[in-house]
Amino acid sequence: MNPLKVSEPTQRWRVGYASGAFDLFHMGHLRYLQAAAEQCERLIVGVPCDAIVTRIKARAPVHTQVQRLEVVAALACVDQALAVEISMDDADLFTNFVVDLGVDALFIGADWAGTPRWERLCSQLGGRGINVVFMPRTEGISSTQLRKKGLKKEAYTPT
Numbered sequence: 634m635n636p637l638k639v640s641e642p643t644q645r646w647r648v649g650y651a652s653g654a655f656d657l658f659h660m661g662h663l664r665y666l667q668a669a670a671e672q673c674e675r676l677i678v679g680v681p682c683d684a685i686v687t688r689i690k691a692r693a694p695v696h697t698q699v700q701r702l703e704v705v706a707a708l709a710c711v712d713q714a715l716a717v718e719i720s721m722d723d724a725d726l727f728t729n730f731v732v733d734l735g736v737d738a739l740f741i742g743a744d745w746a747g748t749p750r751w752e753r754l755c756s757q758l759g760g761r762g763i764n765v766v767f768m769p770r771t772e773g774i775s776s777t778q779l780r781k782k783g784l785k786k787e788a789y790t791p792t
Contacts, residue, residue: 646738646764649673650731652717653742654686655701656694661771663708668768669740670710677734678705679717688720721750728757736763743767 651669655662670676680702686694694701698716706714721727731739739758745751746767755765 644672646673648675648677648734648736649738649740650677650679650734650736651740652679652681652721654690654694655680655705656686656690656696658701658704664771665740665742665768666705666708667710669766670712672740672766673738675712676710677713677715677736678711679715680705681717681720685717685720689722721754724750724753724757727754728761728763731758731763732761738764738766740766740768743769 649669649672651666653662653665666676666678680698681689682698683694686698696704702714702716705711717730719726719730741751751765758765
């Protein structure tokens with residue numbers, strides 16, 4: 634199965650899986666999860682442990698996994714929030730984890746498309762019947778931008 638491009642029409646999946654650090658939760662995160670939820674009957678969201686976030690982002694998260702999990706679990710568009718200890722860098726282990734959840738679509742930000750990690754994962758997940766859907770970013774807002782602003786209350790205008 635080939636990964637779907639964000640411009641392709643979407644279909645309704647049975648169980649979807651989305652993942653993210655969700656450290657400095659913002660409108661882009663909310664829109665990503667809402668868009669994923671609109672495409673499936675049930676949305677499971679994985680929130681990686683602090684060690685994985687630190688390794689992938691090259692910085693420790695501001696909020697602990699427990700805090701990030703509580704925020705994600707409170708969203709109406711999320712059916713289940715999971716604490717995740719498995720890194721996507723281990724394609725075999727991560728693929729088995731997602732398969733065990735009964736997922737038929739995995740949603741991930743479009744900025745990951747074409748990266749070595751996602752080239753591997755698309756192949757592995759597709760081989761197990763799981764569709765990878767790359768979701769568009771919300772322009773004008775990101776956790777990185779918030780960090781650069783020093784977490785000040787400066788106004789921003791997401792599009």
